Every structure is written in C-alpha cells, then in structure tokens.
Amino acid sequence: MIATVKGTRDILPPESFVWNRVEAVAREVFHSFGYGEIRTPLMEPTELFTRGIGEDTDIVNKEMYTFPDKKGRSLTLRPEGTAPVARAYISNNMQTLPHPLRLYYIGPMFRYERPQKGRYRQFFQIGAEILGPEEPAADVEMFSLLVDFLNRLEFTDLAVGLNSVGCEACRPGYRAALQAVLQEHKGELCVDCVRRIDTNPLRVLDCKEAGCQPVKKLLPSIGGHLCETCSAHLRFVEEGLNALKIRFELNDRLVRGLDYYTRTVFEVVSGRLGAQNAICGGGRYDRLISDLGGPKVPGIGFAIGQDRLIEILPESFKAKVKPGLDYFIVPVSPNELLPAFELAAKLREQGRSAGVALDGKGLKKGLKFAAATGAVSALILGEEEIKNGEVVVKNLATGEQVKKKIDEL
RNA sequence: GUGAGUGUAGCUCAGUUGGUUAGAGCGCCAGACUGUGGCUCUGGAAGUCGGGGGUUCAAAUCCCCUCACUCACCCCA
Numbered sequence: 001m002i003a004t005v006k007g008t009r010d011i012l013p014p015e016s017f018v019w020n021r022v023e024a025v026a027r028e029v030f031h032s033f034g035y036g037e038i039r040t041p042l043m044e045p046t047e048l049f050t051r052g053i054g055e056d057t058d059i060v061n062k063e064m065y066t067f068p069d070k071k072g073r074s075l076t077l078r079p080e081g082t083a084p085v086a087r088a089y090i091s092n093n094m095q096t097l098p099h100p101l102r103l104y105y106i107g108p109m110f111r112y113e114r115p116q117k118g119r120y121r122q123f124f125q126i127g128a129e130i131l132g133p134e135e136p137a138a139d140v141e142m143f144s145l146l147v148d149f150l151n152r153l154e155f156t157d158l159a160v161g162l163n164s165v166g167c168e169a170c171r172p173g174y175r176a177a178l179q180a181v182l183q184e185h186k187g188e189l190c191v192d193c194v195r196r197i198d199t200n201p202l203r204v205l206d207c208k209e210a211g212c213q214p215v216k217k218l219l220p221s222i223g224g225h226l227c228e229t230c231s232a233h234l235r236f237v238e239e240g241l242n243a244l245k246i247r248f249e250l251n252d253r254l255v256r257g258l259d260y261y262t263r264t265v266f267e268v269v270s271g272r273l274g275a276q277n278a279i280c281g282g283g284r285y286d287r288l289i290s291d292l293g294g295p296k297v298p299g300i301g302f303a304i305g306q307d308r309l310i311e312i313l314p315e316s317f318k319a320k321v322k323p324g325l326d327y328f329i330v331p332v333s334p335n336e337l338l339p340a341f342e343l344a345a346k347l348r349e350q351g352r353s354a355g356v357a358l359d360g361k362g363l364k365k366g367l368k369f370a371a372a373t374g375a376v377s378a379l380i381l382g383e384e385e386i387k388n389g390e391v392v393v394k395n396l397a398t399g400e401q402v403k404k405k406i407d408e409l
Numbered sequence: 410g411u412g413a414g415u416g417u418a419g420c421u422c423a424g425u426u427g428g429u430u431a432g433a434g435c436g437c438c439a440g441a442c443u444g445u446g447g448c449u450c451u452g453g454a455a456g457u458c459g460g461g462g463g464u465u466c467a468a469a470u471c472c473c474c475u476c477a478c479u480c481a482c483c484c485c486a
Binding site for chain 1: 444445446447477478481482484486
C-alpha cells in the first residue's frame with residue numbers, strides 16, 4: 001500500500017465541507033474589506049526565501065523543501081506566503097497599481113519538520129497583506145480584518161499578543177543592550193541561547209528553557225529602546241485596538257521567527273491546541289520588498305494556520321456546516337428511476353441540492369443511505385405518486401412524512 | 410535533527426506464564442421485513458497480528474533491526 005508522504009494528509013468529506021466553509025467565510029470577509037486574491041506559485045527560486053526570510057532563521061536553515069530541477073536550478077516549496085507576495089509585487093510592477101494595495105491568499109505551505117499535533121509538512125495558510133502605507137492605521141486595519149474573520153467563525157476565547165521589534169534606527173541599540181546583559185550571564189543560559197547571543201539575541205526572549213527564565217527577567221524591555229517614531233507607531237496601534245474594542249495584551253517578550261519584521265509584531269494563540277498553540281502570526285515588514293530588489297514599499301500582514309484553526313473551530317460554527325443534500329430521491333422500483341432524475345434536475349434548477357438512489361434496490365436501502373449521508377429530506381417516488389403527480393416527502397430527522405404535489409416542493 | 414510512547418479487522422480495542430482454528434463492540438453487506446432509515450434479532454464478508462530477521466517443538470506474545478504513526482523538544486501556522 002502506498003501511504004501519504006510524512007506530514008501530509010488527505011482531507012475528505014464531510015471534513016472538507018468545513019474547510020470549504022472556512023475558506024468561503026475568509027473570502028467574504030476579505031472581499032468586504034476590499035482585498036483581492038493573489039495566487040502565487042507553490043515553488044519559487046530558493047534565493048527568494050534565503051534573502052527574504054533571512055539566512056539565520058530556522059525556516060531557512062533546516063525547514064525548507066529544497067531540490068534541484070532538471071536544469072540544476074535550486075527550487076523551494078514555499079514555506080510561507082509573504083516573501084512570494086513581495087516577489088510578485090516586484091515581478092508584476094505592482095507599484096503602478098492604486099495604493100494601498102490589499103491582497104490575500106489561501107493555500108498550502110511546506111516545511112520540513114517532524115510532524116506533531118498542529119504541525120504538518122504540508123499545511124494551509126490563510127493570509128492577508130496590505131502594501132504601501134507606512135502609517136499605523138494600516139496595522140489597525142489588519143487587526144480589524146483579522147478579528148472580524150475570527151468572530152465570523154464564532155471564536156470567543158482567543159488571545160491577541162502585541163509588541164514592537166523596532167526599526168533599523170533603534171533595534172541595533174536594543175540588540176546591543178541585550179547582548180551586554182546576556183554576555184554577563186552566559187554561564188546560566190542553555191546552549192541555544194548562548195549561540196543566539198551573537199546570531200539573534202532577541203530570540204532569547206522567546207526561549208522556554210527553565211534555566212533561561214531567571215536571566216530573561218533581567219533583560220531590558222524593548223519599550224525603553226524604541227525610537228520616537230516606533231513608540232508613537234505602537235501607541236497609535238494600541239489606541240486603534242482599544243477604539244475597535246479588540247482585546248490584546250502588550251507582550252514585550254514577543255518575537256517572531258522571521259527576520260523581515262519591523263515595528264509591529266503580533267500573534268493569536270489558543271489554549272486548546274497543545275504545544276503548537278499559535279493560530280496566527282503577523283507583523284510589519286517595511287524593508288522586505290526593497291531588500292528583494294524592489295521599490296521602498298512598506299507592508300504589513302498576517303498568516304493564519306488553517307489546519308490549527310479548524311482543529312479548534314467552535315462547535316457552534318461547525319454545526320452549521322451541512323454536507324448533506326436538501327433532497328434525496330428514492331425510486332420505489334426501477335420504473336421510477338428516470339422520473340427521479342427529472343425531478344432531481346428540476347430541484348437543482350431551483351437552487352436546491354438533490355440526489356437519486358441509483359441502485360433500484362428499493363426504499364429500505366435508499367432511505368438508509370439518505371439518512372447516513374445527512375440528507376435533510378427523502379423524496380419517495382413510486383408508481384402511485386407518479387400517477388398523481390406527487391411525492392412522499394419524508395423528514396429524515398423527525399421521521400414525519402407527507403404527500404405533496406411535485407409542483408409544490 | 411533529539412527524546413518518549415504506540416503499532417492486532419474500515420474504526421475503538423481485548424488476547425493469561427509463549428500452546429492448537431487470533432476475538433469483541435461499532436461500522437459494512439445480506440436476511441427476518443418484495444412501499445419506509447434510526448430499534449431488535451439472525452447470518453456474512455473482512456486480519457501478511459506494521460515489515461524483516463532471530464530464539465523455540467511452537468511467537469501477536471521473547472530478542473535484534475527496520476518502517477510508520479502519535480506526543481514532546483527545537484521552532485513555528
């Protein structure tokens with residue numbers, strides 16, 4: 001037997017109906033904010049990610065699906081969506097379009113990691129980006145969009161974390177301040193954090209090793225190191241969130257794993273997911289497009305993990321997703337099979353969903369199948385019904401049944 | 410990449426100190442019931458016991474290797 005590749009999986013009905021519904025809600029919400037869908041290739045030149053995400057990140061170091069094509073070019077299955085969007089922006093001269101430019105994407109991403117709960121090698125992200133504005137109003141709009149979407153899925157118990165990682169003006173100063181303290185306490189840190197002192201000291205803030213926690217308490221908060229522009233930016237975002245009544249927590253230890261973030265970073269976590277509890281991460285990336293050789297255009301965006309989102313989707317939302325047909329028509333004998341098809345076609349023309357029992361094996365099997373597949377009603381069609389232009393309508397939940405004229409359905 | 414746990418029917422699992430033909434529930438199929446699903450009863454199909462090797466008269470059971478899955482670490486969606 002041939003199995004799926006490690007960390008990949010099949011999504012089957014009726015579960016796929018839930019996926020479709022979540023995607024449909026995402027599109028509705030994004031469209032209502034004026035965002036248009038962008039579809040970028042699943043594979044890109046490897047260089048896009050090494051330059052865009054950063055050489056020293058875990059994603060680039062150990063998590064990419066990279067392989068040579070037949071001409072020896074190095075290709076990589078996209079591990080995230082923002083760098084491809086930035087590339088597409090440059091490739092298509094999108095700076096000539098009206099700005100701010102609002103884009104969204106839905107699709108699979110790939111990372112070569114050991115699978116666990118909420119983590120797959122092929123996983124799906126729903127993301128949005130706004131390109132152009134430097135103003136914090138764009139950040140606030142992103143939150144508004146995100147929260148609107150999550151509310152439509154009927155989430156009530158998610159926590160939003162917010163921080164600023166500064167900009168090219170103030171981050172180096174903070175970085176140096178961190179390094180100074182970390183050097184003093186080098187002996188108390190885990191091996192990873194010792195390495196991070198040089199490579200990425202901000203990441204120590206995120207370390208979960210028990211031994212590192214006391215040192216973390218000694219580390220300065222970035223708040224005191226932000227330049228005037230960055231702290232004003234952050235203040236505006238906070239005010240905006242308050243005005244929108246979006247509950248959030250300022251978390252000065254929040255750092256993201258991608259190098260391209262500047263200023264605003266945020267994440268949404270759930271308590272119901274196990275260790276991999278982040279369902280959404282995002283932030284501002286003012287230098288990404290220019291770093292990739294494009295114009296100096298800032299941007300901000302987020303990515304939601306669709307697999308994780310669906311894992312914790314509220315029952316109240318899931319209950320409304322109905323995979324079953326409106327009508328399942330059961331011919332009593334093979335003589336009624338063709339009239340059943342005609343009736344089904346007529347119902348579909350009216351916008352209802354309808355199916356027909358194909359095996360001609362009678363009511364018993366037909367009704368059993370109808371109920372098992374979640375149809376709302378069964379329509380029983382026999383010799384007598386056809387003679388009178390009627391059908392028996394049976395509600396499969398309650399068992400009640402009534403005769404109705406076919407025209408009155 | 411590291412660690413731990415688990416692999417027996419489609420699913421959930423039982424299987425005694427190694428012992429004869431590997432079981433149950435659910436599901437599936439058929440029948441009781443040739444115009445009525447869910448309840449009940451009867452019957453049926455379905456297993457390379459993850460795979461390979463070893464020990465033994467005898468292995469689902471013990472040993473070694475391997476693969477897969479799960480959870481956790483790292484990190485992230």
